[in-house]
Amino acid sequence: MNNKKRLTLLSFLAYFSMSGMLAPMGILSGPMSEYFGQPVTEITTRFSWLTMGILVGAVIALFVFDWMRLKRLMMLVYGVIFASLASLAFLDDLTLIGIALGMVGVSCGIGMPGAALIITKTYETKQRASMLVITDGWFSIAGIFCSWFAIFLLAREYHWSGVYQFVACIAALVFILSAISVFPETDTAEADSRESGPWPLSIWLCLFALFLYTLGQWSILLWLPNYVETTLSVPRERAGQLVSQYWTGMFAAQLFVAWWVMKVGVRRLAMIAATTTSMLSIPLWLYGEIDGLIILATITGFANLGLLKITLSFATQMVPIPTARLVSSLLLGATVGTAVAPWLTSQIVTATNNHFILQFGTGCFFMMTVLLVLASRDYLAQSAALKTT
Structure with missing residues (x-):
């Protein structure tokens, strides 16, 4: 696999992992409610750690690319995602679970703009629009698969975080692909002053x-x-x-x-x-x-x-x-x-x-x-x- 294909794949997988976190939330709320003995509304509120983390990450993404090289940043955030998701299998405290989900959210909020930036810098104008549309396709595929996989695992009485362990593997793959790829130059000093x-x-x-x-x-x-x-x-x-x-x-x-x-x-x-x-x-x-x-x-x-x-x-x-x-x-x-x-x-x-x-x-x-x-x-x-x- 050449460098361009590796960069493309890791960008698609970044979108996949984001959707893989969000899509099963409604499916997991019931089993988590039973597991922790808490109302469904309380469990659903815990997922706000994830979604609010995504919001924080999206705000950070407005300027973080000026501070850190893209390759190092992608390795950092997907390393954090892997570690945080893996920890869910061992945590029984809802507060700690919320913190772990929050760390995943912040990292996803940074990682998705990073993936879009990789696509933008890797492909010429004519191909760029098509590739960005395909990223949406990967987002939807993850929604389909991870929703089904969550149902599959829960029906067989696996731990509620089973689907998130799968997403952790995807994050690990993004980390590995980032480590072995050569990233495009991303000079973010764009002429925002050109806005009329x-x-x-x-x-x-x-x-x-x-x-x-x-x-x-x-x-x-x-x-x-x-x-x-x-x-x-x-x-x-x-x-x-x-x-x-x-x-x-x-x-x-x-x-x-x-x-x-x-x-x-x-x-x-x-x-x-x-x-x-x-x-x-x-x-x-x-x-x-x-x-x-x-x-x-x-x-x-x-x-x-x-x-x-x-x-x-x-x-x-x-x-x-x-x-x-x-x-x-x-x-x-x-x-x-x-x-x-x-x-x-x-x-x-x-x-x-x-x-x-x-x-x-x-x-x-x-x-x-x-x-x-x-x-x-x-x-x-x-x-x-x-x-x-």
Whole structure:
């Protein structure tokens, strides 16, 4: 395997490991609740250590690449991920588990931008977009596989952290690939000063839309298995399939969107994806039969159409020169939604129930759609004004 292939593989695996941590959270909350003798809401809150850590890591990533060479940084963060995940098999204290998850989160929050930077510096412009789309595919594949693998291990009464031990092996592989690879030069002294003034309103609308998107998505994925298990009396293994089927649908959509976006354009596709995501999340909390819900979860995942990257691409069209700071800020908006979801949704479920939180997720999607429509109108108005000047 040549150096370019090693760099590409470690970048893909970095995305895989991130999704491998997030995707099984809703599946693991029930078994962890039984293992530790704590309410599900308390266990779900513990996952906020992971998601808040990702947020902290995303903030650190805005400037850490100026301080440390990329190769050394990738080896450091994935070494920490491996050690922290491996420790979960031996920890029985929820506070220590929270700290370990927090360390994983911070490291993932730094590692994913690092992986994107590797792709950006390794591939030319024409190939770069395709490779970045493929990273989303690896994220979805991890969601599919790790959700299924968590169900598989739990059904055979393995330790609740079994799926995370697998992710630890992936992190170790990223560490090894980083150690034996020659990294591209990453001079991060970009000319952010080339940005022409403050960002337009449409970018800020997209940023808040990304926050609502991830908050809505995790409100549903975290609690849908628990809802069907407790309210519809569905076996845990079947309930967990809903998450893996969602990621399966999303992966299929990403393969489709890689072609379709060339036909309809990013702005129009963002409007379509926001609408379908909002509308097709409703049946998830209306339908009451598990076989149909599994099909609906797949359809909902497909209807997502890779909305996060579509919105990101749409926002970068709104300025003459999309800088690293712009992209990092947009991703940070999405990360905040992911980070606050476990804690916030646990509080909502405590005050209401696990059915209302699914409706809350749909509400987030509809508010996101409104913001994207407003962003589209503002963008079109700006474009028209520029043409007349």
